[in-house]
Amino acid sequence: xxxxxxxxxxxxxxxxxxxxxxxxxxxxxxxxxxxxxxxxxxxxxxxxxxxxxxxxxxxxxxxxxxxxxxxxxxxxxxxxxxxxxxxxxxxxxxxxxxxxxxxxxxxxxxxxxxxxxxxxxxxxxxxxxxxxxxxxxxxxxx
Numbered sequence: 280x281x282x283x284x285x286x287x288x289x290x291x292x293x294x295x296x297x298x299x300x301x302x303x304x305x306x307x308x309x310x311x312x313x314x315x316x317x318x319x320x321x322x323x324x325x326x327x328x329x330x331x332x333x334x335x336x337x338x339x340x341x342x343x344x345x346x347x348x349x350x351x352x353x354x355x356x357x358x359x360x361x362x363x364x365x366x367x368x369x370x371x372x373x374x375x376x377x378x379x380x381x382x383x384x385x386x387x388x389x390x391x392x393x394x395x396x397x398x399x400x401x402x403x404x405x406x407x408x409x410x411x412x413x414x415x416x417x418x419x420x421x
Contacts, residue, residue, distance in 0.1 A: 282336075282337075282340045282342060283297075283300060285336050285340065286300065286336070289329065289332050289333055289336065290313075290315050293325065293329060293332070294317070295315045295316065295317050295321065295325060296315065296316050297313070297315060298314040298353075298354045298358070298365070299314045299354065299359070299361060299362070299365070300312070300313055300314070302342070302343060308348055309343050309346065309348070310347060310348050310349075310350055311337070311342045311347050311348070311349050311350070312350045312351075312352070313329065313333065313350070313351045313352075314351075314352060314353065314354040314358075315329060315351060315353065316353060320353070321352075321353040326351045326353070329351045330351040333349065333351070334349065356417070356419050357416055357417055357418050357419055358416060358417050359414070359416050360374065360415040360417065363391060363409075366388065366415075367391045369391075369417050370388050370389065370390060370391060371387065371388065372388055373385065373386070373387055373388075373417065373418050373419070373420065374386065374388045374398065374415055374416065374417050374418065375415065375416055375417075375418045376398070376407065376412055376414075377412070377413045377414045377415070378407075378412060379411055379412075379413050381413070384398070384400065384407070385400070385418070386399050386400035386401075386405070387399045389404060394408060394409065395407060395408045396409070
């Protein structure tokens, strides 16, 4: 079993879903970020519990070389869409896409499959292939 599968099993055992795993560097600190989700939202207590359960696993199967900080959190209301499952789970939501030419496209996500998505922009549907997407995220009109 690889590290991602171990993390997913641990998160699922608490009735939550693994949304994503990211590694980043902020203020010269390496960060191993585990994003968890649930249809009912995620509480601080749930994040703390998952963090405590993951710590011994990460002690044995280190995810990053050297010192790092473990962060467990919700992906938030405005979350990155990187995997097909992310798009599928966001159908009906407002999304913002940056294409390969750095153009920003905003609309309502209508459908997603393994190859492409369909978004509605002012009641006009547009099909966009994943290979044409540089980055995407959900967004909330504040």
